[in-house]
Amino acid sequence: xxxxxxxxxxxxxxxxxxxxxxxxxxxxxxxxxxxxxxxxxxxxxxxxxxxxxxxxxxxxxxxxxxxxxxxxxxxxxxxxxxxxxxxxxxxxxxxxxxxxxxxxxxxxxxxxxxxxxxxxxxxxxxxxxxxxxxxxxxxxxxxxxxxxxxxxxxxxxxxxxxxxxxxxxxxxxxxxxxxxxxxxxxxxxxxxxxxxxxxxxxxxxxxxxxxxxxxxxxxxxxxxxxxxxxxxxxxxxxxxxxxxxxxxxxxxxxxxxxxxxxxxxxxxxxxxxxxxxxxxxxxxxxxxxxxxxxxxxxxxxxxxxxxxxxxxxxxxxxxxxxxxxxxxxxxxxxxxxxxxxxxxxxxxxxxxxxxxxxxxxxxxxxxxxxxxxxxxxxxxxxxxxxxxxxxxxxxxxxxxxxxxxxxxxxxxxxxxxxxxxxxxxxxxxxxxxxxxxxxx
Amino acid sequence: xxxxxxxxxxxxxxxxxxxxxxxxxxxxxxxxxxxxxxxxxxxxxxxxxxxxxxxxxxxxxxxxxxxxxxxxxxxxxxxxxxxxxxxxxxxxxxxxxxxxxxxxxxxxxxxxxxxxxxxxxxxxxxxxxxxxxxxxxxxxxxxxxxxxxxxxxxxxxxxxxxxxxxxxxxxxxxxxxxxxxxxxxxxxxxxxxxxxxxxxxxxxxxxxxxxxxxxxxxxxxxxxxxxxxxxxxxxxxxxxxxxxxxxxxxxxxxxxxxxxxxxxxxxxxxxxxxxxxxxxxxxxxxxxxxxxxxxxxxxxxxxxx
Numbered sequence: 171x172x173x174x175x176x177x178x179x180x181x182x183x184x185x186x187x188x189x190x191x192x193x194x195x196x197x198x199x200x201x202x203x204x205x206x207x208x209x210x211x212x213x214x215x216x217x218x219x220x221x222x223x224x225x226x227x228x229x230x231x232x233x234x235x236x237x238x239x240x241x242x243x244x245x246x247x248x249x250x251x252x253x254x255x256x257x258x259x260x261x262x263x264x265x266x267x268x269x270x271x272x273x274x275x276x277x278x279x280x281x282x283x284x285x286x287x288x289x290x291x292x293x294x295x296x297x298x299x300x301x302x303x304x305x306x307x308x309x310x311x312x313x314x315x316x317x318x319x320x321x322x323x324x325x326x327x328x329x330x331x332x333x334x335x336x337x338x339x340x341x342x343x344x345x346x347x348x349x350x351x352x353x354x355x356x357x358x359x360x361x362x363x364x365x366x367x368x369x370x371x372x373x374x375x376x377x378x379x380x381x382x383x384x385x386x387x388x389x390x391x392x393x394x395x396x397x398x399x400x401x402x403x404x405x406x407x408x409x410x411x412x413x414x415x416x417x418x419x420x421x422x423x424x425x426x427x428x429x430x431x432x433x434x435x436x437x438x439x440x441x442x443x444x445x446x447x448x449x450x451x452x453x454x455x456x457x458x459x460x461x462x463x464x465x466x467x468x469x470x471x472x473x474x475x476x477x478x479x480x481x482x483x484x485x486x487x488x489x490x491x492x493x494x495x496x497x498x499x500x501x502x503x504x505x506x507x508x509x510x511x512x513x514x515x516x517x518x519x520x521x522x523x524x525x526x527x528x529x530x531x532x533x534x535x536x537x538x539x540x541x542x543x544x545x546x547x548x549x550x551x552x553x554x555x556x557x558x559x560x561x562x563x564x565x566x567x568x569x570x571x572x573x574x575x576x577x578x579x580x581x582x583x584x585x586x587x588x589x590x591x592x593x594x595x596x597x598x599x600x601x602x603x604x605x606x607x608x609x610x
Numbered sequence: 611x612x613x614x615x616x617x618x619x620x621x622x623x624x625x626x627x628x629x630x631x632x633x634x635x636x637x638x639x640x641x642x643x644x645x646x647x648x649x650x651x652x653x654x655x656x657x658x659x660x661x662x663x664x665x666x667x668x669x670x671x672x673x674x675x676x677x678x679x680x681x682x683x684x685x686x687x688x689x690x691x692x693x694x695x696x697x698x699x700x701x702x703x704x705x706x707x708x709x710x711x712x713x714x715x716x717x718x719x720x721x722x723x724x725x726x727x728x729x730x731x732x733x734x735x736x737x738x739x740x741x742x743x744x745x746x747x748x749x750x751x752x753x754x755x756x757x758x759x760x761x762x763x764x765x766x767x768x769x770x771x772x773x774x775x776x777x778x779x780x781x782x783x784x785x786x787x788x789x790x791x792x793x794x795x796x797x798x799x800x801x802x803x804x805x806x807x808x809x810x811x812x813x814x815x816x817x818x819x820x821x822x823x824x825x826x827x828x829x830x831x832x833x834x835x836x837x838x839x840x841x842x843x844x845x846x847x848x849x850x851x852x853x854x855x856x857x858x859x860x861x862x863x864x865x866x867x868x869x870x871x872x873x874x875x876x877x878x879x880x881x882x883x884x885x886x887x888x889x890x891x892x893x894x895x896x897x898x899x900x901x902x903x904x905x906x907x908x909x910x911x912x913x914x915x
Contacts, residue, residue, distance in 0.1 A: 176850050241646060277762070301880065301887060302880040302884060303873050303874070303875070303880045303881075303884065304879075309611070315892075315895055315896070315899070318899055322899065322902055322903075329909070357909060357913025357914060359912070359913050360914060361913075364909050364910050364912050364913065367905050367908060367909055368909065370905075374902065377900065378895065378898050378899075382895060399830075454785055495645060
């Protein structure tokens with residue numbers, strides 16, 4: 171590969187300073203984070219009474235948000251591990267986007283759990299009084315594990331790029347950034363031995379992350395399924411959650427692909443072909459999730475047990491029907507209809523479909539968590555009327571939106587500091603491609 | 611014209627008649643309602659009171675009064691009725707005690723020691739119960755004439771159970787023929803028949819026999835079972851019962867899961883298989899992660915060299 175072309179790739183993919191739009195975007199995200207922080211301070215000082223959560227609904231939008239974050243984090247394993255192990259070379263430009271989404275999502279999944287606990291100073295109780303029999307403890311273990319696996323999977327492929335960043339330190343323009351690059355990857359000399367160790371490590375991580383990723387969302391589903399309640403009492407929950415997680419994660423990647431492509435002019439690297447392939451992946455995942463949804467709702471609806479009737483009818487035609495049908499349509503049906511055609515898999519329609527998947531999936535998580543809590547098998551006597559309904563307070567909305575903004579801020583800042591598309595891997599792949607053409 | 615006039619006249623007359631009749635009709639309804647209201651206030655349900663005699667294991671004697679009333683065509687047990695119990699005659703000196711009926715309409719008293727003299731007077735003794743008139747019920751009375759009797763239980767070889775019923779005749783205990791006796795095993799909430807037949811009739815010697823055919827029945831820790839012979843709701847003798855403990859059961863040891871290693875136990879008491887499984891997975895995965903962190907160190911070394 172000619173050094174001129176190599177130079178061009180490096181220049182294209184080096185992290186760039188924020189433009190005007192980038193700065194506005196960061197300010198908006200910071201504003202949401204600040205609002206969330208203020209609301210959290212209020213919750214800290216007054217207690218969980220500032221939320222709408224009461225004796226019936228004790229898991230509101232915080233836990234919906236937690237499930238959403240855990241779901242979206244699964245994308246790291248999908249793009250990085252599954253596609254890498256299946257030798258799908260086309261996914262290379264998407265791996266880092268997927269991994270940073272995974273890391274930011276899992277970080278905020280952990281934070282939102284602490285928010286939901288009410289008193290963060292009691293967090294240590296979770297460890298000193300942990301019962302190994304409890305799925306909550308399994309969740310703590312598996313989230314911590316997944317976080318470290320994701321960090322390592324982000325770090326190893328970043329090492330060769332770190333050497334490039336140090337080489338072009340005058341372009342980054344900030345001394346502290348260069349110091350950080352040096353701290354993280356000054357030892358990378360791109361030797362054969364180093365490349366071999368790094369590739370081996372990435373392969374091991376790709377294999378490790380798949381069962382861990384399955385475990386993280388299966389365990390999250392068991393938080394619900396091991397509880398005997400209408401809507402949660404299901405053996406289908408593990409597979410139902412995992413299929414939904416892959417769908418929302420893939421949707422988030424498509425959205426991020428489009429935004430980064432537009433913001434950093436990466437059309438040469440994130441091509442229409444990537445949208446086409448990710449579009450197909452999305453259709454497959456949406457169909458799979460739709461299948462699990464049919465199972466999840468049709469079977470109990472067919473039996474319509476008295477205890478489940480109120481919950482199911484609440485979703486189909488009752489209080490939650492607008493949200494339910496909105497979530498089913500936006501997370502699955504409309505994206506399938508958009509992406510099923512080749513024209514629909516062009517960047518803009520694919521972006522819209524991805525966005526719909528993400529929005530619909532958030533509401534889907536809300537529907538999994540909250541309506542069930544409003545219909546216990548053994549209702550309490552003489553509870554205040556307000557306990558029988560749930561609508562989040564502004565503090566809850568602010569904290570939930572703040573956490574979503576925080577996750578987006580991590581992704582945004584990461585893209586400012588590190589190359590969002592692996593530089594060295596892209597160069598190597600192009601070189602390998604050119605060599606194979608020369609051989610022919 | 612004439613026809614129409616006569617019709618109009620007819621309608622007028624009809625209306626006048628209707629007005630007159632409707633006044634009478636309304637007055638009748640009002641009167642009926644008034645009468646109903648007055649009578650409804652005065653009307654009381656009749657109460658049926660009965661009394662039963664019980665002798666448990668020839669030791670504890672007690673009486674149970676039952677209060678019931680026919681309401682809406684059905685007999686219902688009446689709670690909250692104060693019942694006075696008497697022996698022989700309904701006089702203050704023969705008052706055994708008072709009790710109030712429970713939710714099942716039953717009031718129970720144990721025979722007090724003061725009843726001994728009256729009890730010893732004769733081989734036959736009468737019990738009376740009465741309740742005073744209340745807002746809802748009339749006063750009621752009931753009685754039971756008891757012929758003193760007793761029941762004995764014994765066992766023989768080959769797990770044969772015999773129950774003997776005797777009545778007091780002229781100060782002598784005499785066997786009674788043709789009395790139905792229930793021979794059973796006492797369980798927690800009910801009695802379990804020792805064989806297929808639930809009851810056995812006494813012969814001329816007053817003996818009813820049954821074979822014990824309940825092998826491997828769980829008993830207490832030593833395998834003991836309690837046999838019971840009962841005469842139930844007999845018109846002459848009331849309710850009699852006698853018990854005997856026999857080692858014919860299977861030894862049963864209660865095994866408590868409390869504080870054992872189970873899925874529902876407290877912290878630190880999780881099942882061994884779960885601990886092994888969970889810790890092996892954690893060690894395996896974190897072993898891999900630690901190995902990979904070691905690889906970063908190796909990369910650093912290679913870079914420095």
